[in-house]
Amino acid sequence: MAVTAPLFLVDGLPEGDRATLAGPEGHHAATVQRLRVGERLLLSDGRGGTATATITAVGRSTLELMVTGRRFEALPQPRLVVAQGIAKGDRAELAVQGMTEVGVDEVIPWAASRAVVRWQGERGERAWQRWVVTAREAAKQARRSRLPVVAGPATTEVVVRRLERAAAGFVLQAGAPTRLSTVPVPREGEIVLVVGPEGGVAPAEVAAFEATGAVPVRLGDPVLRASTAGVAALAVLSARLERW
Numbered sequence: 522m523a524v525t526a527p528l529f530l531v532d533g534l535p536e537g538d539r540a541t542l543a544g545p546e547g548h549h550a551a552t553v554q555r556l557r558v559g560e561r562l563l564l565s566d567g568r569g570g571t572a573t574a575t576i577t578a579v580g581r582s583t584l585e586l587m588v589t590g591r592r593f594e595a596l597p598q599p600r601l602v603v604a605q606g607i608a609k610g611d612r613a614e615l616a617v618q619g620m621t622e623v624g625v626d627e628v629i630p631w632a633a634s635r636a637v638v639r640w641q642g643e644r645g646e647r648a649w650q651r652w653v654v655t656a657r658e659a660a661k662q663a664r665r666s667r668l669p670v671v672a673g674p675a676t677t678e679v680v681v682r683r684l685e686r687a688a689a690g691f692v693l694q695a696g697a698p699t700r701l702s703t704v705p706v707p708r709e710g711e712i713v714l715v716v717g718p719e720g721g722v723a724p725a726e727v728a729a730f731e732a733t734g735a736v737p738v739r740l741g742d743p744v745l746r747a748s749t750a751g752v753a754a755l756a757v758l759s760a761r762l763e764r765w
Contacts, residue, residue: 525664526560526561526562526563526573527550527554527556527562527563527661528562528563528564528565528571528661528664528665529542529546529547529549529550529562529563529564529565529661530546530564530565530566530567530657530661530668531546531564531565531566532566533566534564534565534566534570534571534572534591535564535572535574535586535588537588538587538588539585539586539587539588540564540572540574540585540586540588541583541584541585541586542562542564542583542584542586543582543583544582547580547582547583547584548582550562550584551579551580551581551582551583551584552581552582556576556579556584557576557579558576558577558578558579559575559576560575560576561573561574561575561576561589562574562576562584562586563664564586564588565665565666567657567660567666567667567668568666568667568668569593569594569595569596569666569667570591570592570593570594570666571591571592571593571594571666572588572590572591573588573589573590573591574586574587574588574589575587575589592666593666594666594667596667597624597626597667597764598708598709598710599688599689599706599707599708599709599710599711599712599762600626600627600710600711600712601624601625601626601627601712601714601755601758601759602625602626602627602628602629602683602687602711602712602713602714603620603625603627603628603629603713603714603715603716603751603754603755604629604631604675604680604683604713604714604715604716605617605620605628605629605630605631605716605747605751606631606633606635606636606716606717606718606719606722606747607630607631607632607633607636607638607639607640607648607674607718608636608637608638608718608719608747608748609637609638609719612719612746612747612748613630613638613648613651613652613748614651614652614655615748615749616716616747616748616749616751616752617652617655617656617659617671618655618656618658618659619659619748619749619751619752620669620751620752620755621655621656621659621660621663621665621669622659622662622663622752623752623755623756623759624665624755624759624764625669625751625755626667626669626670627669627670627671627672628652628656628669628670628671628672629672629675629679629680629683630648630649630652630671630672630673630674630675631674631675631677631680631715632674632675632676632677633677633717633718633720633722633723633726634677634723634725634726635717635718635719635720635721635722635723636718636719636720637718637719637720638718640674645674649671649673649674652671653671656668656669656671677726677729680713680715680730681729681730681732681733683711683713684713684715684730684733684734684735685733686711687710687711687712687713687733687735688707688709688710688711688712689705689706689707689710689712689713689736690712690713690714690715690730690733690734690735690736691704691712691713691714691715691735691736691737691738691754692714692715692722692727692730692731692735692736692737692738693714693715693716693717693722693737693738693739693740693750693751693754694721694722694727694737694738694739695721695739695744696739697737697738697739698737699736699737699738699739700738700739700740700741701738701739701740701754701757701758702740702757702761704736704738706758706761706762708762712758713735714751714754714755714758715730715735716747716750716751716754717747717750718747719746719747740753740754740757
């Protein structure tokens with residue numbers, strides 16, 4: 522089985538046929554991954570642009586490259602947005618990692634009423650930064666040409682406003698009568714999916730979301746963790762939208 526070339530993020534794609542990969546990404550490529558002359562890699566600007574390159578020389582923390590191709594990936598339609606209830610421990614980062622790998626376009630950290638963890642002050646800023654870094658690294662692993670947006674922490678009111686503007690909204694809810702695999706999905710605009718924290722979505726929050734037209738849905742009979750529910754739901758939507 523062919524091995525996919527590793528991807529490295531750069532501020533901007535090279536314009537000519539020659540390029541240098543330096544800085545932290547160059548160090549990682551040369552020192553950590555130990556890439557060698559003749560091997561191929563991908564450069565991405567994280568905004569849809571990708572360049573294919575072959576290594577021509579290796580320094581201590583830099584690579585000299587010959588650019589062999591370029592491509593651009595248009596903005597996906599519809600955009601897949603997940604309002605993820607903030608979970609405790611490492612489950613939040615696991616959720617962001619998995620959702621990035623399966624193709625989420627934006628993640629909104631949602632301060633649900635039943636969330637055990639509260640992002641406040643410097644602690645909240647550090648937690649948000651971990652989500653950003655996790656999304657970045659997962660996008661590289663998945664060879665994504667676009668980094669997902671990690672929005673700032675959102676209250677229920679903010680999530681309601683996003684649902685009001687969305688082409689479709691869904692709330693993952695154990696025991697909901699409608700399956701996500703059967704509900705109509707739009708082909709344009711924005712699909713906003715709400716995933717609760719460990720304690721689930723409170724009845725008042727469900728009511729507020731339903732008032733926007735959002736539909737409570739379930740995946741199946743098993744009750745999934747906060748760290749896996751969004752990943753599974755995105756997989757269902759990706760298949761239905763023929764992204765997969």
